Amino acid sequence: MTGPRQTQRLSADEAGIAAAAELLRAGRLVALPTETVYGLAADASDDRAVASIYAAKERPSFNPLISHLPDAEAARRQGLFDAPALALAKAFWPGPLTLVVPASSSCTVCSLARAGLDSVALRVPSHPVARAVLQAAGRPIAAPSANRSGRVSPTQADHVLADLDGRIDAVLDAGPTAVGVESSIVACLGGAPRLLRPGGVPRAALEAAIGQALVIVEEGGAAPVSPGLLASHYAPRAAVRLDAEAPRPGEAWLGFGQEPNGALPALAFNLSPAGDLTEAAANLFAAMRRLDDQRPATIAVAPIPMHGLGEAINDRLRRAAAPR
Ligand code: TXA
Ligand code: MG
Numbered sequence: 234m235t236g237p238r239q240t241q242r243l244s245a246d247e248a249g250i251a252a253a254a255e256l257l258r259a260g261r262l263v264a265l266p267t268e269t270v271y272g273l274a275a276d277a278s279d280d281r282a283v284a285s286i287y288a289a290k291e292r293p294s295f296n297p298l299i300s301h302l303p304d305a306e307a308a309r310r311q312g313l314f315d316a317p318a319l320a321l322a323k324a325f326w327p328g329p330l331t332l333v334v335p336a337s338s339s340c341t342v343c344s345l346a347r348a349g350l351d352s353v354a355l356r357v358p359s360h361p362v363a364r365a366v367l368q369a370a371g372r373p374i375a376a377p378s379a380n381r382s383g384r385v386s387p388t389q390a391d392h393v394l395a396d397l398d399g400r401i402d403a404v405l406d407a408g409p410t411a412v413g414v415e416s417s418i419v420a421c422l423g424g425a426p427r428l429l430r431p432g433g434v435p436r437a438a439l440e441a442a443i444g445q446a447l448v449i450v451e452e453g454g455a456a457p458v459s460p461g462l463l464a465s466h467y468a469p470r471a472a473v474r475l476d477a478e479a480p481r482p483g484e485a486w487l488g489f490g491q492e493p494n495g496a497l498p499a500l501a502f503n504l505s506p507a508g509d510l511t512e513a514a515a516n517l518f519a520a521m522r523r524l525d526d527q528r529p530a531t532i533a534v535a536p537i538p539m540h541g542l543g544e545a546i547n548d549r550l551r552r553a554a555a556p557r
Contacts, residue, residue, distance in 0.1 A: 240398050242390065245362045245407035253405045254369035262289055262400075264379040264393040265366055266407035267358040269329045269415050269433050270386040271393050272301070272376025273401065274366075278341040280515035283375050287545055288511055289400045292382045294548040295514070297348035298375040299331050299356050299416070303367035308332075308355045311340045311373060317443045318421035324442035327359035329412050329433025333420040346375045348549070349518035356416055362407045378415060379404075388413050419447065469525035469532065473554035477533035485529035487520060489513055489537050500527050510542040517546055521553065 243249035245266065253263045257274060260282040265274045273290060275282040277300040287295060302308040305326045312334035314322065321332060336342065336353040347353055355373075358364065367374055378386035381396045390406035397404075417432035419439060428436060428447040440446055471485065479493035480486040486501035490508035502520045504513035524532050534554075537546050 241403040261402040264404040273379035274376040277373040277375035284514035300373040326357040331356040344518035
Protein backbone atom coordinates (compact mmCIF):
# COMPACT_ATOMS: atom_id res chain seq x y z
CA MET A 234 0.00 0.00 0.00
CA THR A 235 2.85 2.37 0.69
CA GLY A 236 5.09 1.22 -2.15
CA PRO A 237 5.90 3.52 -5.02
CA ARG A 238 3.08 4.35 -7.33
CA GLN A 239 2.56 6.81 -10.11
CA THR A 240 0.98 10.03 -8.83
CA GLN A 241 -1.11 11.70 -11.54
CA ARG A 242 -1.63 15.43 -11.60
CA LEU A 243 -5.27 15.91 -12.58
CA SER A 244 -6.55 19.26 -13.80
CA ALA A 245 -9.59 20.74 -12.08
CA ASP A 246 -11.93 20.31 -15.03
CA GLU A 247 -14.84 17.96 -15.63
CA ALA A 248 -12.59 15.06 -16.62
CA GLY A 249 -10.23 15.56 -13.68
CA ILE A 250 -13.10 15.77 -11.20
CA ALA A 251 -14.65 12.60 -12.59
CA ALA A 252 -11.32 10.77 -12.45
CA ALA A 253 -10.73 11.86 -8.84
CA ALA A 254 -14.19 10.69 -7.79
CA GLU A 255 -13.67 7.36 -9.57
CA LEU A 256 -10.35 6.79 -7.78
CA LEU A 257 -11.97 7.58 -4.42
CA ARG A 258 -14.82 5.18 -5.11
CA ALA A 259 -12.20 2.52 -5.82
CA GLY A 260 -10.58 3.01 -2.41
CA ARG A 261 -7.59 4.99 -3.73
CA LEU A 262 -5.87 8.12 -2.35
CA VAL A 263 -6.35 11.53 -4.01
CA ALA A 264 -5.18 14.92 -2.76
CA LEU A 265 -8.07 17.36 -3.16
CA PRO A 266 -8.15 21.14 -3.03
CA THR A 267 -10.39 22.70 -0.37
CA GLU A 268 -10.69 26.37 0.55
CA THR A 269 -8.44 25.75 3.60
CA VAL A 270 -5.62 23.40 2.60
CA TYR A 271 -5.19 20.42 0.27
CA GLY A 272 -6.60 17.28 1.88
CA LEU A 273 -5.39 13.71 1.47
CA ALA A 274 -8.72 12.14 0.60
CA ALA A 275 -10.04 8.59 0.80
CA ASP A 276 -13.42 6.88 1.15
CA ALA A 277 -14.33 7.47 4.81
CA SER A 278 -16.62 4.43 4.82
CA ASP A 279 -13.76 2.06 3.94
CA ASP A 280 -11.44 1.13 6.82
CA ARG A 281 -8.77 -0.06 4.44
CA ALA A 282 -8.78 3.12 2.37
CA VAL A 283 -8.56 5.15 5.59
CA ALA A 284 -5.67 3.01 6.81
CA SER A 285 -3.78 3.88 3.64
CA ILE A 286 -4.11 7.61 4.50
CA TYR A 287 -2.18 7.04 7.73
CA ALA A 288 0.35 4.90 5.87
CA ALA A 289 0.95 7.56 3.19
CA LYS A 290 1.29 10.33 5.79
CA GLU A 291 3.43 8.18 8.08
CA ARG A 292 1.27 9.34 10.96
CA PRO A 293 2.51 7.87 14.22
CA SER A 294 -0.96 7.69 15.73
CA PHE A 295 -4.55 7.32 14.57
CA ASN A 296 -6.14 10.68 15.23
CA PRO A 297 -9.78 10.81 14.28
CA LEU A 298 -10.20 12.36 10.83
CA ILE A 299 -12.61 14.87 9.37
CA SER A 300 -15.21 13.50 6.95
CA HIS A 301 -16.23 15.79 4.12
CA LEU A 302 -19.72 15.97 2.60
CA PRO A 303 -21.08 17.89 -0.41
CA ASP A 304 -23.86 19.65 1.49
CA ALA A 305 -25.45 20.07 4.91
CA GLU A 306 -28.22 17.58 4.14
CA ALA A 307 -25.66 14.83 3.52
CA ALA A 308 -23.80 15.81 6.70
CA ARG A 309 -27.05 15.70 8.72
CA ARG A 310 -27.46 12.03 7.84
CA GLN A 311 -24.11 11.19 9.45
CA GLY A 312 -24.50 12.90 12.82
CA LEU A 313 -26.91 14.11 15.49
CA PHE A 314 -27.08 17.90 15.54
CA ASP A 315 -28.16 19.77 18.66
CA ALA A 316 -29.30 23.42 18.54
CA PRO A 317 -25.80 24.97 18.56
CA ALA A 318 -24.62 22.52 15.88
CA LEU A 319 -27.59 23.42 13.69
CA ALA A 320 -26.96 27.13 14.16
CA LEU A 321 -23.27 26.74 13.28
CA ALA A 322 -24.00 24.59 10.23
CA LYS A 323 -26.56 27.10 9.01
CA ALA A 324 -24.20 30.03 9.47
CA PHE A 325 -20.93 28.57 8.15
CA TRP A 326 -21.58 25.66 5.79
CA PRO A 327 -20.31 25.42 3.18
CA GLY A 328 -17.09 26.81 4.63
CA PRO A 329 -14.06 26.29 6.88
CA LEU A 330 -15.91 24.84 9.88
CA THR A 331 -15.85 21.27 11.20
CA LEU A 332 -18.47 20.04 13.66
CA VAL A 333 -17.80 17.12 15.99
CA VAL A 334 -21.19 15.60 16.83
CA PRO A 335 -22.49 12.22 18.03
CA ALA A 336 -22.54 9.74 15.14
CA SER A 337 -26.06 8.91 13.93
CA SER A 338 -27.30 5.33 13.72
CA SER A 339 -27.03 5.62 9.93
CA CYS A 340 -23.47 6.99 10.05
CA THR A 341 -21.33 5.35 7.36
CA VAL A 342 -17.99 6.79 8.51
CA CYS A 343 -15.89 3.77 9.46
CA SER A 344 -14.54 3.22 12.94
CA LEU A 345 -10.90 3.82 11.94
CA ALA A 346 -11.76 7.29 10.58
CA ARG A 347 -13.51 7.96 13.91
CA ALA A 348 -10.62 6.40 15.90
CA GLY A 349 -13.21 4.15 17.50
CA LEU A 350 -15.20 7.06 18.95
CA ASP A 351 -19.00 7.43 19.06
CA SER A 352 -18.63 10.93 17.62
CA VAL A 353 -17.84 12.03 14.09
CA ALA A 354 -16.16 15.15 12.66
CA LEU A 355 -18.10 16.56 9.68
CA ARG A 356 -17.28 19.36 7.28
CA VAL A 357 -18.93 20.79 4.17
CA PRO A 358 -16.17 22.64 2.28
CA SER A 359 -16.99 25.60 0.06
CA HIS A 360 -14.39 24.98 -2.64
CA PRO A 361 -16.38 24.28 -5.83
CA VAL A 362 -13.94 21.62 -7.01
CA ALA A 363 -14.08 19.82 -3.66
CA ARG A 364 -17.86 19.93 -3.66
CA ALA A 365 -18.04 18.57 -7.22
CA VAL A 366 -15.79 15.62 -6.27
CA LEU A 367 -17.78 14.97 -3.08
CA GLN A 368 -21.03 15.04 -5.04
CA ALA A 369 -19.68 12.58 -7.61
CA ALA A 370 -18.11 10.31 -4.99
CA GLY A 371 -21.46 9.97 -3.22
CA ARG A 372 -20.03 9.02 0.16
CA PRO A 373 -18.24 10.73 3.05
CA ILE A 374 -14.60 11.46 2.24
CA ALA A 375 -11.97 11.53 4.99
CA ALA A 376 -9.24 14.08 4.40
CA PRO A 377 -6.52 15.26 6.77
CA SER A 378 -4.07 17.79 5.38
CA ALA A 379 -2.08 16.30 2.49
CA ASN A 380 1.38 16.51 4.04
CA ARG A 381 3.66 13.98 5.62
CA SER A 382 3.35 13.85 9.37
CA GLY A 383 5.24 16.67 11.06
CA ARG A 384 5.41 18.92 7.97
CA VAL A 385 3.38 22.01 7.25
CA SER A 386 -0.01 21.80 5.59
CA PRO A 387 -0.01 22.16 1.77
CA THR A 388 -1.76 25.04 0.09
CA GLN A 389 -0.64 24.18 -3.47
CA ALA A 390 -0.49 20.99 -5.52
CA ASP A 391 3.31 21.32 -5.67
CA HIS A 392 3.49 21.19 -1.86
CA VAL A 393 1.49 17.98 -1.94
CA LEU A 394 3.81 16.43 -4.50
CA ALA A 395 6.89 17.50 -2.55
CA ASP A 396 5.67 15.37 0.37
CA LEU A 397 3.62 12.62 -1.22
CA ASP A 398 4.72 12.07 -4.85
CA GLY A 399 4.79 8.33 -5.48
CA ARG A 400 2.73 7.63 -2.33
CA ILE A 401 -0.74 8.64 -3.54
CA ASP A 402 -2.67 8.02 -6.75
CA ALA A 403 -3.39 11.59 -7.80
CA VAL A 404 -3.50 15.25 -6.89
CA LEU A 405 -6.31 17.37 -8.28
CA ASP A 406 -4.65 20.69 -9.02
CA ALA A 407 -6.91 23.73 -8.58
CA GLY A 408 -4.17 26.24 -7.81
CA PRO A 409 -3.45 27.78 -4.41
CA THR A 410 -6.05 27.48 -1.65
CA ALA A 411 -7.77 30.61 -0.37
CA VAL A 412 -7.86 30.22 3.41
CA GLY A 413 -4.56 28.47 4.03
CA VAL A 414 -5.26 27.37 7.59
CA GLU A 415 -7.37 24.40 8.51
CA SER A 416 -11.02 24.59 9.46
CA SER A 417 -12.17 25.64 12.93
CA ILE A 418 -13.33 22.57 14.86
CA VAL A 419 -16.25 22.86 17.28
CA ALA A 420 -17.50 19.92 19.34
CA CYS A 421 -21.26 19.86 19.98
CA LEU A 422 -21.66 16.80 22.15
CA GLY A 423 -24.19 18.11 24.65
CA GLY A 424 -23.51 20.90 27.09
CA ALA A 425 -21.62 23.98 26.00
CA PRO A 426 -19.99 23.76 22.56
CA ARG A 427 -16.19 23.54 22.72
CA LEU A 428 -13.62 24.97 20.35
CA LEU A 429 -11.21 22.08 19.69
CA ARG A 430 -9.11 23.86 17.08
CA PRO A 431 -9.08 27.51 16.06
CA GLY A 432 -9.16 27.79 12.28
CA GLY A 433 -10.71 29.40 9.23
CA VAL A 434 -13.77 30.86 11.00
CA PRO A 435 -12.86 33.41 13.70
CA ARG A 436 -14.02 32.55 17.21
CA ALA A 437 -16.06 35.75 17.55
CA ALA A 438 -18.07 34.82 14.46
CA LEU A 439 -18.73 31.33 15.81
CA GLU A 440 -19.83 32.72 19.18
CA ALA A 441 -22.11 35.27 17.51
CA ALA A 442 -23.89 32.48 15.63
CA ILE A 443 -24.66 30.49 18.78
CA GLY A 444 -25.16 33.44 21.11
CA GLN A 445 -22.75 32.11 23.72
CA ALA A 446 -19.05 31.82 24.46
CA LEU A 447 -17.21 28.71 23.33
CA VAL A 448 -15.31 26.63 25.85
CA ILE A 449 -11.71 26.64 24.69
CA VAL A 450 -9.94 23.28 24.69
CA GLU A 451 -6.24 23.73 24.21
CA GLU A 452 -4.92 20.95 22.05
CA GLY A 453 -1.41 20.07 23.14
CA GLY A 454 -1.57 22.62 25.96
CA ALA A 455 0.22 22.16 29.27
CA ALA A 456 -2.72 20.38 30.89
CA PRO A 457 -3.71 17.31 28.90
CA VAL A 458 -7.36 17.31 27.90
CA SER A 459 -9.29 14.87 30.03
CA PRO A 460 -10.28 11.92 27.85
CA GLY A 461 -13.64 11.86 29.59
CA LEU A 462 -14.22 15.53 28.79
CA LEU A 463 -13.20 15.37 25.17
CA ALA A 464 -14.02 11.68 24.67
CA SER A 465 -11.19 11.67 22.19
CA HIS A 466 -9.62 8.40 23.24
CA TYR A 467 -11.43 5.18 22.70
CA ALA A 468 -10.97 2.87 25.65
CA PRO A 469 -12.56 -0.56 25.86
CA ARG A 470 -14.32 -1.59 29.08
CA ALA A 471 -12.11 -4.67 29.23
CA ALA A 472 -8.58 -4.60 30.59
CA VAL A 473 -6.03 -4.94 27.80
CA ARG A 474 -2.91 -7.12 28.08
CA LEU A 475 -0.33 -6.28 25.44
CA ASP A 476 2.40 -8.35 23.78
CA ALA A 477 0.72 -11.57 24.83
CA GLU A 478 2.26 -14.78 23.48
CA ALA A 479 -1.06 -16.60 23.88
CA PRO A 480 -4.43 -16.07 25.59
CA ARG A 481 -4.82 -17.16 29.19
CA PRO A 482 -8.00 -18.96 30.31
CA GLY A 483 -10.97 -16.57 30.21
CA GLU A 484 -9.26 -13.91 28.10
CA ALA A 485 -10.51 -12.72 24.73
CA TRP A 486 -7.84 -12.82 22.01
CA LEU A 487 -6.79 -10.22 19.48
CA GLY A 488 -4.30 -11.91 17.18
CA PHE A 489 -1.95 -10.75 14.45
CA GLY A 490 -0.27 -12.93 11.85
CA GLN A 491 0.29 -16.56 12.73
CA GLU A 492 -1.79 -17.72 15.68
CA PRO A 493 -0.11 -19.33 18.73
CA ASN A 494 -0.21 -23.10 19.19
CA GLY A 495 -3.13 -24.43 21.19
CA ALA A 496 -6.83 -23.67 21.24
CA LEU A 497 -8.07 -20.11 20.82
CA PRO A 498 -11.05 -18.88 22.85
CA ALA A 499 -14.42 -18.51 21.12
CA LEU A 500 -14.02 -14.76 21.51
CA ALA A 501 -11.08 -14.18 19.19
CA PHE A 502 -10.24 -12.06 16.16
CA ASN A 503 -7.15 -11.90 14.00
CA LEU A 504 -6.29 -8.37 12.81
CA SER A 505 -4.45 -9.77 9.79
CA PRO A 506 -3.74 -13.48 9.43
CA ALA A 507 -1.27 -12.55 6.66
CA GLY A 508 0.60 -10.16 8.99
CA ASP A 509 -0.27 -7.08 6.87
CA LEU A 510 -0.11 -3.95 9.04
CA THR A 511 -2.37 -1.89 6.73
CA GLU A 512 -5.04 -4.57 6.98
CA ALA A 513 -4.51 -4.72 10.75
CA ALA A 514 -4.95 -0.94 11.07
CA ALA A 515 -8.13 -1.13 9.02
CA ASN A 516 -9.54 -3.78 11.39
CA LEU A 517 -8.24 -2.43 14.71
CA PHE A 518 -11.05 -0.31 16.16
CA ALA A 519 -13.89 -2.42 14.80
CA ALA A 520 -12.23 -5.58 16.18
CA MET A 521 -11.64 -4.09 19.64
CA ARG A 522 -15.24 -2.97 19.79
CA ARG A 523 -16.56 -6.33 18.62
CA LEU A 524 -14.60 -8.16 21.31
CA ASP A 525 -15.39 -5.61 24.02
CA ASP A 526 -19.14 -5.79 23.26
CA GLN A 527 -19.11 -9.37 24.59
CA ARG A 528 -17.81 -7.98 27.93
CA PRO A 529 -14.66 -10.03 28.44
CA ALA A 530 -12.70 -9.09 31.59
CA THR A 531 -9.47 -8.94 29.59
CA ILE A 532 -8.47 -8.75 25.96
CA ALA A 533 -5.03 -10.23 25.33
CA VAL A 534 -3.28 -8.78 22.28
CA ALA A 535 -0.57 -10.45 20.24
CA PRO A 536 2.68 -8.53 19.66
CA ILE A 537 2.43 -6.11 16.73
CA PRO A 538 5.65 -5.17 14.93
CA MET A 539 6.70 -1.52 15.22
CA HIS A 540 7.40 -0.80 11.55
CA GLY A 541 5.05 0.99 9.14
CA LEU A 542 1.55 1.39 10.58
CA GLY A 543 2.62 -0.80 13.50
CA GLU A 544 3.77 2.30 15.36
CA ALA A 545 0.30 3.86 15.17
CA ILE A 546 -1.39 0.56 16.03
CA ASN A 547 0.84 0.15 19.08
CA ASP A 548 0.19 3.77 20.11
CA ARG A 549 -3.57 3.15 20.15
CA LEU A 550 -3.15 -0.19 21.90
CA ARG A 551 -1.02 1.40 24.61
CA ARG A 552 -3.71 4.02 25.18
CA ALA A 553 -6.35 1.30 25.33
CA ALA A 554 -4.25 -0.59 27.90
CA ALA A 555 -3.48 2.46 30.06
CA PRO A 556 -4.79 2.25 33.65
CA ARG A 557 -8.04 4.16 34.18
O1 TXA B 1 -9.32 22.37 6.93
C1 TXA B 1 -9.40 21.21 7.31
O2 TXA B 1 -10.12 20.86 8.25
C2 TXA B 1 -8.57 20.16 6.54
C3 TXA B 1 -9.09 20.13 5.11
C4 TXA B 1 -8.37 19.11 4.27
O3 TXA B 1 -10.47 19.91 5.10
N1 TXA B 1 -8.70 18.87 7.18
C5 TXA B 1 -8.13 18.58 8.37
O4 TXA B 1 -8.42 17.31 8.78
O5 TXA B 1 -7.44 19.34 9.00
P1 TXA B 1 -7.78 16.48 9.94
O6 TXA B 1 -8.35 15.10 9.72
O7 TXA B 1 -6.31 16.60 9.95
O8 TXA B 1 -8.34 17.06 11.27
C6 TXA B 1 -8.39 16.12 12.32
C7 TXA B 1 -8.67 16.76 13.66
C8 TXA B 1 -8.11 15.87 14.75
O9 TXA B 1 -6.78 16.16 15.03
C9 TXA B 1 -9.00 16.18 15.89
O10 TXA B 1 -8.52 17.33 16.53
C10 TXA B 1 -10.33 16.53 15.26
O11 TXA B 1 -10.08 16.75 13.89
N2 TXA B 1 -11.33 15.46 15.38
C11 TXA B 1 -11.80 14.65 14.41
N3 TXA B 1 -12.73 13.80 14.88
C12 TXA B 1 -12.87 14.09 16.18
C13 TXA B 1 -13.68 13.55 17.23
N4 TXA B 1 -14.55 12.58 16.99
N5 TXA B 1 -13.54 14.09 18.46
C14 TXA B 1 -12.66 15.09 18.68
N6 TXA B 1 -11.88 15.65 17.74
C15 TXA B 1 -11.97 15.15 16.51
MG1 MG C 1 -2.64 18.44 9.49
